[in-house]
Amino acid sequence: xxxxxxxxxxxxxxxxxxxxxxxxxxxxxxxxxxxxxxxxxxxxxxxxxxxxxxxxxxxxxxxxxxxxxxxxxxxxxxxxxxxxxxxxxxxxxxxx
Amino acid sequence: xxxxxxxxxxxxxxxxxxxxxxxxxxxxxxxxxxxxxxxxxxxxxxxxxxxxxxxxxxxxxxxxxxxxxxxxxxxxxxxxxxxxxxxxxxxxxxxxxxxxxxxxxxxxxxxxxxxxxxxxxxxxxxxxxxxxxxxxxxxxxxxxxxxxxxxxxxxxxxxxxxxxxxxxxxxxxxxxxxxxxxxxxxxxxxxxxxxxxxx
Numbered sequence: 001x002x003x004x005x006x007x008x009x010x011x012x013x014x015x016x017x018x019x020x021x022x023x024x025x026x027x028x029x030x031x032x033x034x035x036x037x038x039x040x041x042x043x044x045x046x047x048x049x050x051x052x053x054x055x056x057x058x059x060x061x062x063x064x065x066x067x068x069x070x071x072x073x074x075x076x077x078x079x080x081x082x083x084x085x086x087x088x089x090x091x092x093x094x095x096x
Numbered sequence: 097x098x099x100x101x102x103x104x105x106x107x108x109x110x111x112x113x114x115x116x117x118x119x120x121x122x123x124x125x126x127x128x129x130x131x132x133x134x135x136x137x138x139x140x141x142x143x144x145x146x147x148x149x150x151x152x153x154x155x156x157x158x159x160x161x162x163x164x165x166x167x168x169x170x171x172x173x174x175x176x177x178x179x180x181x182x183x184x185x186x187x188x189x190x191x192x193x194x195x196x197x198x199x200x201x202x203x204x205x206x207x208x209x210x211x212x213x214x215x216x217x218x219x220x221x222x223x224x225x226x227x228x229x230x231x232x233x234x235x236x237x238x239x240x241x242x243x244x245x246x247x248x249x250x251x252x253x254x255x256x257x258x259x260x261x262x263x264x265x266x267x268x269x270x271x272x273x274x275x276x277x278x279x280x281x282x283x284x285x286x287x288x289x290x291x292x293x294x295x
Contacts (some may be wrong), residue, residue: 062118073118075192079262 010044018044018094041091049084056081112192112255113199118192126198129205133166134159137206140197140212143294145291147173147283148249148276150207150242152215164290172251173197173276180275185292188260196260207242209248214238250276 012019021037060066063081066074067074114122133144143151146163157165159222174197176191183186215238216231218224227235257263257272 067118072116073114073122073259073261074189074194075118075262076115078187079259082262 007047008043010039041088044091045084045087049087052080052084111251112197112259114192114255115260119189120191122194122195122199123191126195127201128206129198130166130170132205133201134162136208137162137165140206141241142211144169144204145284145287147279148204148278149284150204150211152211153210154217154262160294161291164294166286167284168214168283168290169271170194170198170201174288175277176275176279176282177253180257180271181263184261184263184267184271186261186263193256193260196256197253200256203248203252205246207245210238210245212239214241243261 010019011017019039022034024030024033024035024037042050045053048073055069059069062065063074063077067077070077099129106181109152117125117232136142137144138156138159141153143153143157143161144150147169149169159163174194177197178188178190181193214234216224216227216235218227253276254272257275258268261268261271264270
């Protein structure tokens with residue numbers, strides 16, 4: 001059950017367009033709010049990309065610390081960050 | 097991350113260790129690899145004149161010649177690769193590229209061994225045409241033995257450039273080929289100049 005919740009679909013499986021949120025539910029009292037809410041750009045990233053962003057923030061943006069923590073070289077970490085920045089820019093331009 | 101999975105494989109260690117190996121440790125390994133050129137050149141009568149070159153001779157080169165060869169070969173290659181990366185507006189650290197270029201030359205160092213044992217005793221390139229029988233056979237065997245190590249060296253150089261530039265597609269291919277050719281030309285010219293000053 002946990003694994004099903006962790007994967008947030010961001011693209012329509014039928015036409016590949018971006019999905020938006022239509023319904024939000026309160027886990028405590030089961031109240032449901034319906035509407036049409038766009039997903040934040042950060043949530044459109046893949047799970048491992050989001051994990052990378054989280055690590056980046058927790059390391060105060062230090063690529064050197066991340067390199068040591070993840071056991072990868074500095075250029076590899078920087079490349080991964082560059083790829084995420086490019087993806088976020090593309091998503092933002094697509095949104096606007 | 098995909099790269100984290102890749103690091104476990106032997107292929108990654110052999111052909112692209114730069115995914116997980118960088119900074120000061122890689123630089124020290126690169127310097128060590130460059131220092132290893134000195135005994136290899138002396139023992140196996142090798143000259144490393146040029147960024148991509150390995151020439152076997154009939155006697156060991158003098159120490160100043162070896163030092164000139166390896167310093168030019170190393171510095172010119174990593175400086176040209178760095179310049180090519182900057183040309184495309186990408187950022188890179190010189191320490192990573194310098195270390196990686198030094199480590200990438202290890203397979204080139206290993207070519208010294210088969211080259212030494214198979215090279216015929218000739219003084220000029222023209223004498224190759226006169227080779228016959230077993231001498232020619234050994235020359236061909238030597239070329240076949242050294243070729244995989246040379247390819248390995250180029251693969252490591254390519255991955256040095258790829259990891260440090262984050263370029264892809266035609267930009268990666270074209271700029272790498274251009275940079276390597278430029279490094280070879282510049283290193284040969286400088287080598288010729290400085291060795292000329294010594295004689």
